[in-house]
């Protein structure tokens with residue numbers, strides 16, 4: 001039936017130039033929903049190696065498609081772009097990416113729990129942190145959801161300093177602080 005919507009099948013047409021960047025782990029202990037404005041890759045990452053996982057590797061998450069993941073990804077990338085440009089809507093975008101109760105975060109956390117349910121793998125959501133008061137106040141930050149200590153002994157994947165296993169959240173020490181002390 002002609003529905004007006006073109007479905008592009010996943011066809012293997014040769015060697016994928018990005019294949020070395022893809023996760024090859026046999027078993028994954030966790031997953032991370034993560035993207036940036038510049039990323040052309042899947043927003044799903046392996047929690048162990050942080051390499052990308054093509055969406056067709058996991059069961060369909062919404063109406064026989066990945067609509068909810070792609071929708072979150074495009075909204076997130078738009079916010080990240082505004083935040084990088086530092087002119088229009090920077091404050092709005094940064095809040096959307098940083099605050100746990102923003103529309104963007106709520107959407108992303110919901111997507112994570114959907115992926116977790118379908119893959120039976122804990123799926124983490126990342127809360128961006130751009131600015132803070134001091135390195136000490138940053139280190140003392142607690143999980144914005146359950147308020148427990150979540151500072152990691154060592155940074156993981158060169159970007160996450162905080163991790164709450166209970167709430168499945170990740171974050172970083174504010175970039176302005178880290179850059180000043182580094």
Ligand SMILES: [Zn+2]
Pocket residue numbers: 023024025028046047048049050051
């Ligand atoms: Zn992996």
Ligand SMILES: [Zn+2]
Pocket residue numbers: 143144145146147148164165166167168169
């Ligand atoms: Zn927590």
